[in-house]
Amino acid sequence: MTTNGTARMSIYSDLGLEPAINASGKMTALGGSVLAREVTEAMAAAGREHVVIADLMVEAGRWIAGVVGTEDACVSSGASSGVAIAVASLIAGTDKHLIQGLPGRVGRPFEVVIQKGHSVDFGAPITQMIALGGGQAVEAGSVNRVEVSDLRGAIGPDTAAVMFVQSHHTVHKGMVSLEETIRVAHERGIPVILDAAAEDDLQRWALSGADIVVFSGGKAIGGPTSGILCGSRELMTAARAQYAGIARPMKVGKEQVMGLIAALTLGGVSDTDARAEGEGQRARMQALATRLAEHPGIDAFVEQDDAGRQIFRTVFTVRPESGTTAPRVAAALASSHPPMYLRDNKAAAGQLALDPRPLSADEEIILLDRLDDILSAAAAA
Numbered sequence: 001m002t003t004n005g006t007a008r009m010s011i012y013s014d015l016g017l018e019p020a021i022n023a024s025g026k027m028t029a030l031g032g033s034v035l036a037r038e039v040t041e042a043m044a045a046a047g048r049e050h051v052v053i054a055d056l057m058v059e060a061g062r063w064i065a066g067v068v069g070t071e072d073a074c075v076s077s078g079a080s081s082g083v084a085i086a087v088a089s090l091i092a093g094t095d096k097h098l099i100q101g102l103p104g105r106v107g108r109p110f111e112v113v114i115q116k117g118h119s120v121d122f123g124a125p126i127t128q129m130i131a132l133g134g135g136q137a138v139e140a141g142s143v144n145r146v147e148v149s150d151l152r153g154a155i156g157p158d159t160a161a162v163m164f165v166q167s168h169h170t171v172h173k174g175m176v177s178l179e180e181t182i183r184v185a186h187e188r189g190i191p192v193i194l195d196a197a198a199e200d201d202l203q204r205w206a207l208s209g210a211d212i213v214v215f216s217g218g219k220a221i222g223g224p225t226s227g228i229l230c231g232s233r234e235l236m237t238a239a240r241a242q243y244a245g246i247a248r249p250m251k252v253g254k255e256q257v258m259g260l261i262a263a264l265t266l267g268g269v270s271d272t273d274a275r276a277e278g279e280g281q282r283a284r285m286q287a288l289a290t291r292l293a294e295h296p297g298i299d300a301f302v303e304q305d306d307a308g309r310q311i312f313r314t315v316f317t318v319r320p321e322s323g324t325t326a327p328r329v330a331a332a333l334a335s336s337h338p339p340m341y342l343r344d345n346k347a348a349a350g351q352l353a354l355d356p357r358p359l360s361a362d363e364e365i366i367l368l369d370r371l372d373d374i375l376s377a378a379a380a381a
Contacts, residue, residue, distance in 0.1 A: 032218030042262035068206040072236035076227035079197035081250035082214035087133030089238040099245035102134035117171030223263030297322025324378035
């Protein structure tokens with residue numbers, strides 16, 4: 001049952017689970033995206049026929065490359081596996097002996113330079129993804145400050161790649177920009193891997209000058225759990241070759257490949273569309289902020305995504321006068337029926353945020369009614 005007393009029937013009910021109301025974002029922990037009908041139909045159709053997977057991977061890569069604007073692309077099981085495959089590709093290339101020697105040392109450069117403020121944990125450490133590909137992360141600079149000289153100093157004879165992470169997880173202030181990172185690496189003949197997992201302007205990042213760009217297929221793209229690597233034909237051939245090595249346990253099925261293509265067929269978001277959608281989000285989130293601010297001890301405002309995307313969220317601070325705390329509010333929502341999740345990465349500092357993208361109109365009403373109940377009860381206690 002939901003908090004308004006109406007049942008929500010779900011395929012997950014057979015497992016004793018309730019579907020969650022997601023105001024956190026397109027997060028892996030909450031299942032990524034809710035798939036469009038066209039995507040699920042493509043996946044179902046793919047599941048009813050056999051195909052030569054090696055051929056599918058080549059042709060899907062060519063098709064995706066046409067969308068993002070690169071020479072070629074390679075489908076992976078997710079962005080995290082995409083990072084591992086990218087690293088392995090730059091170490092081993094297409095040499096099967098080297099490919100099957102990874103993730104051990106194979107006599108090739110293996111270090112991957114990464115700014116310390118980019119050495120994040122997105123559910124697992126990115127340094128572990130680098131290690132799975134046969135690399136060893138070399139952190140440049142400090143958590144809150146990295147200078148060009150730090151990047152240059154970290155590059156040595158064993159450097160295989162420089163990695164840049166474009167993500168809300170990373171430190172943004174005090175880091176070396178992507179453009180400068182590419183310039184410094186290319187001056188030394190070192191390729192750049194760009195992890196742009198959650199970004200929605202695919203061509204912008206694919207054509208940024210990085211040698212391999214990695215996207216998540218299950219986040220901004222709106223596809224099933226999957227990923228995309230894109231770059232030159234030579235590097236993408238090497239990426240596909242890793243399925244005979246470390247990428248074998250990361251293999252992607254025909255259903256995911258065709259679901260991803262269907263999601264891309266539905267169309268990416270242009271800069272103009274993103275700005276228009278962002279303005280709609282801003283107005284919607286401002287209305288929610290005004291409502292939340294009516295509760296004592298709650299300060300609410302609208303904030304743009306700190307990674308610069310056209311995403312606007314309602315952020316609210318839970319002050320002592322409210323009678324509760326941000327972690328308690330988040331816990332109360334998570335234990336509701338159905339469970340509800342906000343963006344809680346700053347809960348320890350007293351802040352929570354609502355991301356509008358995954359919320360339906362009905363879910364938004366249920367969530368706000370539940371928040372009203374929680375905050376009103378806390379103020380009255």
